[in-house]
Amino acid sequence: MTNDLRGKTAIVGTGHAGFGEAHGLTAYDVMAQSALAALGDAGLKLSDVDGLFCTMMEDSMPALMAAEYLGIQPRFIDGTMLGGSSFVNYLTSASMALEAGLCDVALIVYGSNQRTASGKLVTASRPPAYEAPYNPRYPISAYAMAAARHMHEYGTTREQLADVAVSARAWAQHNPEAFERGPLTREDVLGARMVGDPLTVRDCCLVTDGGGAIVMVRSDRAKDFPKAPVYVLGSAAESSHRQISQMKDFTVTAARESGQRAFEAAGVSRSDIQAVELYDAFTINTILFLEDLGFCAKGEGGAFVEGGRIAPGGVLPVNTNGGGLSCVHPGMYGIFTVIEAARQIRGDAPGMQLKDVDLALAHGNGGVLSSQVTAILGSQNTL
Amino acid sequence: MQNTTGPDHVFQRALANNEILLPKCDDCGAFHFFPRVMCPHCHSSAISWTPASGKGRVHTTTVVRRKPERGGDYNICMVELEEGVRMMSRVEGIAPGDVAIDMDVTAFVGEADGAPVVLFKPVEE
Numbered sequence: 296m297t298n299d300l301r302g303k304t305a306i307v308g309t310g311h312a313g314f315g316e317a318h319g320l321t322a323y324d325v326m327a328q329s330a331l332a333a334l335g336d337a338g339l340k341l342s343d344v345d346g347l348f349c350t351m352m353e354d355s356m357p358a359l360m361a362a363e364y365l366g367i368q369p370r371f372i373d374g375t376m377l378g379g380s381s382f383v384n385y386l387t388s389a390s391m392a393l394e395a396g397l398c399d400v401a402l403i404v405y406g407s408n409q410r411t412a413s414g415k416l417v418t419a420s421r422p423p424a425y426e427a428p429y430n431p432r433y434p435i436s437a438y439a440m441a442a443a444r445h446m447h448e449y450g451t452t453r454e455q456l457a458d459v460a461v462s463a464r465a466w467a468q469h470n471p472e473a474f475e476r477g478p479l480t481r482e483d484v485l486g487a488r489m490v491g492d493p494l495t496v497r498d499c500c501l502v503t504d505g506g507g508a509i510v511m512v513r514s515d516r517a518k519d520f521p522k523a524p525v526y527v528l529g530s531a532a533e534s535s536h537r538q539i540s541q542m543k544d545f546t547v548t549a550a551r552e553s554g555q556r557a558f559e560a561a562g563v564s565r566s567d568i569q570a571v572e573l574y575d576a577f578t579i580n581t582i583l584f585l586e587d588l589g590f591c592a593k594g595e596g597g598a599f600v601e602g603g604r605i606a607p608g609g610v611l612p613v614n615t616n617g618g619g620l621s622c623v624h625p626g627m628y629g630i631f632t633v634i635e636a637a638r639q640i641r642g643d644a645p646g647m648q649l650k651d652v653d654l655a656l657a658h659g660n661g662g663v664l665s666s667q668v669t670a671i672l673g674s675q676n677t678l
Numbered sequence: 679m680q681n682t683t684g685p686d687h688v689f690q691r692a693l694a695n696n697e698i699l700l701p702k703c704d705d706c707g708a709f710h711f712f713p714r715v716m717c718p719h720c721h722s723s724a725i726s727w728t729p730a731s732g733k734g735r736v737h738t739t740t741v742v743r744r745k746p747e748r749g750g751d752y753n754i755c756m757v758e759l760e761e762g763v764r765m766m767s768r769v770e771g772i773a774p775g776d777v778a779i780d781m782d783v784t785a786f787v788g789e790a791d792g793a794p795v796v797l798f799k800p801v802e803e
């Protein structure tokens with residue numbers, strides 16, 4: 296069953312800034328450069344923006360900080376912080392706000408300088424009280440335990456996990472915007488420094504700077520902009536926990552529910568999707584989300600990704616920009632799943648452009664497999 | 679620590695007395711962890727404290743790799759207690775990489791950074 300928001304709003308601008316290393320820039324500088332890039336792409340100005348959708352890693356009131364920095368006075372703000380999935384979630388709240396007339400131009404924006412600022416994850420969030428005494432390393436210890444359980448239950452192998460990283464790199468090698476473009480083999484991943492068993496440093500996302508931004512409007516005016524509009528056909532969220540110790544089944548995420556409802560809202564099926572952009576913070580993520588979103592059965596994700604099946608020329612294009620593993624990962628990657636999905640549909644992907652993409656999926660993950668948000672985007676042909 | 683009935687205080691005071699107490703719902707009978715003022719299963723506020731049996735099984739595990747000069751590798755795991763709740767912890771007494779999924783373990787009150795915490799050791803064969 297499709298819902299009332301299907302196709303009612305569209306992405307008319309995308310932008311990014313500071314990929315890799317943004318020396319001398321603050322997180323808010325990178326955020327602002329991203330906002331300007333997306334507005335330029337849409338042929339709009341900051342003064343046109345009356346809806347702001349933003350969170351950052353460093354403050355408790357980042358959306359207010361961002362509005363102040365940008366010199367705008369939005370009449371609608373959503374600063375909901377779900378971790379990296381927040382920016383996919385903003386597609387839903389921006390669509391609602393636009394459709395209800397609470398704003399006319401929605402700006403979704405994020406920026407980070409975590410690589411040049413510290414070289415590691417910058418976060419304002421505190422370790423949970425009943426986990427902190429054991430000194431887990433966040434977020435990798437959580438994802439490592441999910442990977443270990445998946446291997447135990449389904450026989451998933453380290454080689455299959457490695458193939459996720461190898462496929463991401465193969466896409467990145469076509470993308471001049473990607474941070475890591477050197478050759479990467481399965482043996483390189485397996486032989487890399489172990490960080491949290493069974494994950495090596497090459498099973499982990501990059502630590503980069505970077506920001507991204509998206510401009511959305513109601514569909515009735517979406518054709519008035521320079522770039523082809525990309526419509527939000529369906530978006531849905533589900534959250535299952537905050538702390539990894541509260542995750543009920545370490546091999547099943549709430550992407551099952553978010554995906555199911557996003558597909559129902561969009562009225563399309565898995566086999567219609569031509570590009571899949573997943574939040575790959577760790578190699579296990581890609582396997583879990585392909586299963587939970589229904590591209591393969593539970594437990595078959597390892598075999599599904601094996602030997603280049605999600606690489607260029609494979610059976611399903613996954614993370615066509617190189618993903619968080621090889622393209623960019625500035626603390627939270629979620630917004631880039633949407634940007635890459637939109638650019639594949641518009642036909643101006645920075646790396647390998649797939650042919651005639653009408654439907655793409657973007658999936659955001661937040662916390663420690665905690666918040667799952669799925670969006671399905673489509674071209675004019677899909678309305 | 680103040681002599682309050684706040685769930686965290688009760689749990690921590692018991693640990694300081696070398697005892698592991700678990701919150702149990704008087705209405706639905708289910709245990710929960712971490713301690714709360716209400717049952718996350720049925721949302722009742724009628725919670726009592728029950729001594730843990732101490733029997734557990736490793737649900738999943740990882741090794742945090744750390745340089746030897748900073749203390750070396752250590753274990754992080756999720757233990758499922760006989761009571762049906764899971765907690766993050768560490769299995770001690772064996773190499774961190776030898777902690778295995780489905781291994782039977784026994785709880786004890788140990789210490790981390792000077793504070794009492796629940797730790798586990800392998801069940802003696």
Ligand SMILES: [Zn+2]
Pocket residue numbers: 703704705706707708717718719720721722
């Ligand atoms: Zn209850």
